[in-house]
Amino acid sequence: MDCTDCGRPLAVNPKRKGTRCQRCAARVHATSPEKRQRCSQAMKRRFDDPVFRMKQIRSMATGLKRALDADPSIRDRMREHGRRVGALHKGNLTRPAGSPQRQKAARAQSEFYMGWCPLEYRDGYRRMVRIDGIKAADARRMTEELIEVDRSRYLATAVLPQAARGAGA
Numbered sequence: 122m123d124c125t126d127c128g129r130p131l132a133v134n135p136k137r138k139g140t141r142c143q144r145c146a147a148r149v150h151a152t153s154p155e156k157r158q159r160c161s162q163a164m165k166r167r168f169d170d171p172v173f174r175m176k177q178i179r180s181m182a183t184g185l186k187r188a189l190d191a192d193p194s195i196r197d198r199m200r201e202h203g204r205r206v207g208a209l210h211k212g213n214l215t216r217p218a219g220s221p222q223r224q225k226a227a228r229a230q231s232e233f234y235m236g237w238c239p240l241e242y243r244d245g246y247r248r249m250v251r252i253d254g255i256k257a258a259d260a261r262r263m264t265e266e267l268i269e270v271d272r273s274r275y276l277a278t279a280v281l282p283q284a285a286r287g288a289g290a
């Protein structure tokens with residue numbers, strides 16, 4: 122049997138569902154808005170699973186580190202690419218600062234990086250990193266220790282130390 126699009130003879134492939142060769146099938150898939158839509162939805166569903174998401178993020182970070190170790194010039198190319206994309210001012214950057222879209226994006230980003238940290242400890246953590254110049258990993262460990270200390274003090278005294286410390290402490 123031949124491919125119904127390009128006429129090349131089809132190799133035997135028990136998984137093939139249609140009548141096109143791999144190349145023609147990929148072209149149809151990539152140019153159909155309906156198929157792109159379904160593909161995008163399926164990918165978003167997969168990324169809703171926190172375990173899958175975490176695994177993807179880890180594997181991306183590991184791969185990037187391996188690539189950077191092998192060829193440090195990649196970092197410069199990434200920086201250049203980032204500048205070019207930033208200069209396009211696409212996406213949320215077309216919205217004015219303080220617009221609902223920008224606020225929503227900022228909240229999502231903050232949740233991504235600070236999700237581990239209870240709200241009342243975030244200002245303290247940020248101060249350690251931004252003002253005291255403590256490394257993020259160390260600041261996180263210290264904050265987690267503080268949370269643990271507060272918790273045991275609360276269990277012993279029924280007073281919330283983080284509330285007594287006041288806002289922004």
Ligand SMILES: [Zn+2]
Nearest residue numbers: 124127142145
């Ligand atoms: Zn074909």
